[in-house]
Amino acid sequence: MSALNLKPNIDGPDDFYEDLLAIHEGKSKDESDAINARLVLILANHIGDRDVLKAALEAAVA
Amino acid sequence: MFDERYKLAFKAYPYERSADQDASIPVRHPVVVMGGGPIGVATALDLGRQGIPVVVLDDHEGVGMGSRAICFAKRSLEIADRYGCAQPMLDKGVVWNLGKVFHDDRKVFEFNLLPEDGHKFPAFINMQQPYFEQFMIDEVRALQAQGAPIEIRGKNRVESVDVKDDHTVLNILTPDGPYTIEADWLIGCDGANSPLRSMMGLDFKGRVFQDSFLIADIRMINDSFPTERWFWFDPPFKSAGASTLLHKQPDDVWRVDFQIGWDVDRVEELKEDNIRARLDAMLGPDVEYELVWSSIYTFQCMRMDKFRHGHVIFAGDAAHQVSPFGARGANSGMQDVDNLGWKLGLVIAGKAPEALLDSYDRERIHGADENISNSTRSTDFITPKSETSRLFRDAVLHLSEKYEFARPLVNSGRLSVPCVYDGSPLNSEDGLPGGPLRTRPGAPCPDAPFQSGYLLDHLGDEFVLLGINTSVPSQLEDGGVAVKGFSVSAADDTAGHIAGRYLGDADTAVYLIRPDQHVALRMTKFDEATVRAGLRRALAKEVD
Numbered sequence A: 001m002s003a004l005n006l007k008p009n010i011d012g013p014d015d016f017y018e019d020l021l022a023i024h025e026g027k028s029k030d031e032s033d034a035i036n037a038r039l040v041l042i043l044a045n046h047i048g049d050r051d052v053l054k055a056a057l058e059a060a061v062a
Numbered sequence B: 001m002f003d004e005r006y007k008l009a010f011k012a013y014p015y016e017r018s019a020d021q022d023a024s025i026p027v028r029h030p031v032v033v034m035g036g037g038p039i040g041v042a043t044a045l046d047l048g049r050q051g052i053p054v055v056v057l058d059d060h061e062g063v064g065m066g067s068r069a070i071c072f073a074k075r076s077l078e079i080a081d082r083y084g085c086a087q088p089m090l091d092k093g094v095v096w097n098l099g100k101v102f103h104d105d106r107k108v109f110e111f112n113l114l115p116e117d118g119h120k121f122p123a124f125i126n127m128q129q130p131y132f133e134q135f136m137i138d139e140v141r142a143l144q145a146q147g148a149p150i151e152i153r154g155k156n157r158v159e160s161v162d163v164k165d166d167h168t169v170l171n172i173l174t175p176d177g178p179y180t181i182e183a184d185w186l187i188g189c190d191g192a193n194s195p196l197r198s199m200m201g202l203d204f205k206g207r208v209f210q211d212s213f214l215i216a217d218i219r220m221i222n223d224s225f226p227t228e229r230w231f232w233f234d235p236p237f238k239s240a241g242a243s244t245l246l247h248k249q250p251d252d253v254w255r256v257d258f259q260i261g262w263d264v265d266r267v268e269e270l271k272e273d274n275i276r277a278r279l280d281a282m283l284g285p286d287v288e289y290e291l292v293w294s295s296i297y298t299f300q301c302m303r304m305d306k307f308r309h310g311h312v313i314f315a316g317d318a319a320h321q322v323s324p325f326g327a328r329g330a331n332s333g334m335q336d337v338d339n340l341g342w343k344l345g346l347v348i349a350g351k352a353p354e355a356l357l358d359s360y361d362r363e364r365i366h367g368a369d370e371n372i373s374n375s376t377r378s379t380d381f382i383t384p385k386s387e388t389s390r391l392f393r394d395a396v397l398h399l400s401e402k403y404e405f406a407r408p409l410v411n412s413g414r415l416s417v418p419c420v421y422d423g424s425p426l427n428s429e430d431g432l433p434g435g436p437l438r439t440r441p442g443a444p445c446p447d448a449p450f451q452s453g454y455l456l457d458h459l460g461d462e463f464v465l466l467g468i469n470t471s472v473p474s475q476l477e478d479g480g481v482a483v484k485g486f487s488v489s490a491a492d493d494t495a496g497h498i499a500g501r502y503l504g505d506a507d508t509a510v511y512l513i514r515p516d517q518h519v520a521l522r523m524t525k526f527d528e529a530t531v532r533a534g535l536r537r538a539l540a541k542e543v544d
């Protein structure tokens, strides 16, 4: 079992953030919401580990 | 006086006057079953085959007309096979393996049930519920002809009960007027609205879903719809409903389910013209069909707190109700009967303590909770109840078209599989290192080819000691309960199914199998003391 990493882990944080905003550019609120939902699912599948996912769900709510 | 709540498909047990109606003091019966639906009749079969006298009381004279259940799972067929009536079901039923999922106008993916090789029965058959019931009643008639002590009394409506510690007094209404009988054991199989539950003031708790479905069974000769399960989320034929299911049944009949929302005018929706408008939107204007049966149902996931109340025991829809997604209603009721039959039989024969019946409660509540959880999840996916829930649902469907990873998340009904009684007090500790998970204590035995037939043909009805690549005694007895033993050589099954399903990484195995074909105990080699202790545990007897 691996633990959820809550330390900085992204190489080039500003670049990533820009990319994240870029996919939402010009999108309506509904389109953006749909994109975010798909993104959550894609990332969750990539992580796979149920314990990590649980910890991430909790971290997001807290 | 006798209002029929539904029309009959088959008049299977017309009212006949019984001698009990002329008795001066109420006649006492060992077992009375209230309700002659599929679960009540199956209960009668199970007990009658054991030679236990059983009287079934039903307020109608046969099998209801509405088709209701259409998907019958492998486990139900295996149970029916133990009762001797699976073959006609198999002959009549439609076997299907392929499912297609559509979102709007696109097919997002298809799945194959990929039935495992080496089983006598397919994963599922589709068949109208009245056939399922009628085939069991035919078996009752065949057993009666051989002297089995089963009676089904039509137009016998239970009006009130007086529940005592060790028996129940039943007041029954017939076309000839009222009469009274007594039952040592009363089995409540009187359906989801169980009058018995109300008479006893017992709760039925859970969740009601705010949606309704319109079912239309239609007859059409049409080759453009193959024998597959088609499910639409947000179908393109918008006027049809928010989701739609199309599924084939025998006799050129198709089941169509439309999700039509919560606030509907039932009378209006059920008018043939309005049903046809939805069907035409779906099938196209030029398709000819005949409307066989239609109904609107809302659904709920509910269960009783306890299924056993002293000498009154509930089974089937009376004990628990699930939404139809996943076909878990009748299929789980059959597992109730499978579980209850041998236990009640041994208790009545004085070979097991009454405590054995508490394990029915424990095991089948576990089963009901599993079914309720599964069908609640399906329902939440099919009919999302919040904006966010819909957002994720649509995201899953969207992704599943392109990416394989999202397909397992699509939930248009998880099809019924039998329950594993993990944690049951009847289980002994797993004593087979390397043994497959699927045959752990509490699990139903998976089928496998054996000799010229199948393994399950040789299991069930009594306790069985199965040796694999090792010998076991052919006979053993403990406290009046007999155990039949036999050995198989895994090498005889060249396809390797017995080895794969029962040995895993072990070289030899011994299984103690309950009369309902669930594993009680397993170990590497026969050890008499362990087997005797395991048997006593499986009978809820004291084990030291």
Ligand SMILES: Cc1cc2nc3c(=O)[nH]c(=O)nc-3n(C[C@H](O)[C@H](O)[C@H](O)COP(=O)(O)OP(=O)(O)OC[C@H]3O[C@@H](n4cnc5c(N)ncnc54)[C@H](O)[C@@H]3O)c2cc1C
Pocket (backbone or CB within 6 Å): B034, B035, B036, B037, B038, B039, B040, B057, B058, B059, B060, B068, B069, B070, B071, B072, B129, B156, B157, B158, B159, B189, B190, B191, B192, B195, B215, B297, B315, B316, B317, B318, B324, B326, B327, B328, B329, B330, B331, B332, B333
């Ligand atoms: C639309 C729909 C689709 C379904 N699809 C499936 C499916 O695909 N697969 C599946 O496994 N299940 C399915 N089910 C569920 C299935 O139909 C039920 O689980 C099943 O009928 C339950 O059987 P039962 O014997 O417990 O109760 P019931 O079939 O309801 O029988 C109860 C009997 O008790 C009798 N009775 C009631 N009151 C009295 C009284 N006072 N005295 C005497 N008799 C009485 C009734 O007349 C009736 O005959 C579906 C249900 C619906 C509504």
